[in-house]
Amino acid sequence: MKLLGVTGCPTGIAHTYMAEEALKKAAAELNCDIKVETNGAVGVENQLTAKDIREADAIIVACDKDVDMDRFNGKPVIEVPVSEGINKANELIQRCIDGKVHIRQGNSVQSSKDEEELSGAYKIYKHLMNGVSHMLPLVVAGGVLIAISFLWGIFSADPNSEQFNAIAALINKVGGYSMGLMVPVLAAFIAQSISGRPGMLAGLVGGVIASQTGSGFIGGIIAGFFAGYFVLLVVKLLKICRVSLKD
Numbered sequence: 001m002k003l004l005g006v007t008g009c010p011t012g013i014a015h016t017y018m019a020e021e022a023l024k025k026a027a028a029e030l031n032c033d034i035k036v037e038t039n040g041a042v043g044v045e046n047q048l049t050a051k052d053i054r055e056a057d058a059i060i061v062a063c064d065k066d067v068d069m070d071r072f073n074g075k076p077v078i079e080v081p082v083s084e085g086i087n088k089a090n091e092l093i094q095r096c097i098d099g100k101v102h103i104r105q106g107n108s109v110q111s112s113k114d115e116e117e118l119s120g121a122y123k124i125y126k127h128l129m130n131g132v133s134h135m136l137p138l139v140v141a142g143g144v145l146i147a148i149s150f151l152w153g154i155f156s157a158d159p160n161s162e163q164f165n166a167i168a169a170l171i172n173k174v175g176g177y178s179m180g181l182m183v184p185v186l187a188a189f190i191a192q193s194i195s196g197r198p199g200m201l202a203g204l205v206g207g208v209i210a211s212q213t214g215s216g217f218i219g220g221i222i223a224g225f226f227a228g229y230f231v232l233l234v235v236k237l238l239k240i241c242r243v244s245l246k247d
Helices: 014-029 050-055 082-087 089-098 120-152 166-180 182-212 216-246
Strands: 002-008 033-040 043-045 058-063 077-080
Touching (some): 014 082, 014 089, 043 182, 043 216, 058 089, 077 089, 082 089, 120 166, 120 182, 166 182, 182 216
Parallel strands (some): 002 058, 058 077
Antiparallel strands (some): 033 043
């Protein structure tokens, strides 16, 4: 029997991985194959693909945080708190073996391509568009605010101009702050698309550096991709070290 698991706790540290280990151990004892996706502090690891879901006989979701459940529509799914994934792993696996699992309602959601099947160019495009889509609201908001400030005159934000107006200057300043966040946000969400929340933090720092050094959008894009893939490498190395230490 082929099973899938999803684990996650609010902090994404201890219980997420304790539940993963418990489910894997119970599956081994009951002669079942299982793949477990963890939604931890470092992001999603061992992510379930569309192919995994199609081939699964049942799915165990032991989570105390929101995860994408619609992808499991039409499949036998057990939803429990993460604590049950730790303490009742054998019972959950046995329920799957006995077929005592309800089918999740809703239309089956299937991706035409799994992540690993996507071309390298498309992946880069997807990461870039993730950054652009989150950056655009700042561009629009900043541009609108600056345009509004011009209602008092094109030099209304200049203290040395006869057109100066305190309200217009404030609106113009807020719009400028919004525009100033474009590059950091672009870099942060490019990195987040590559390596999750840890990548987002590194990308944000890289984006601020790009903004402060005057390298602009090109610098932000480079910083986002570098931060994302660097963090991804570090996470994989830490995972290898963790496995080595267990062995």
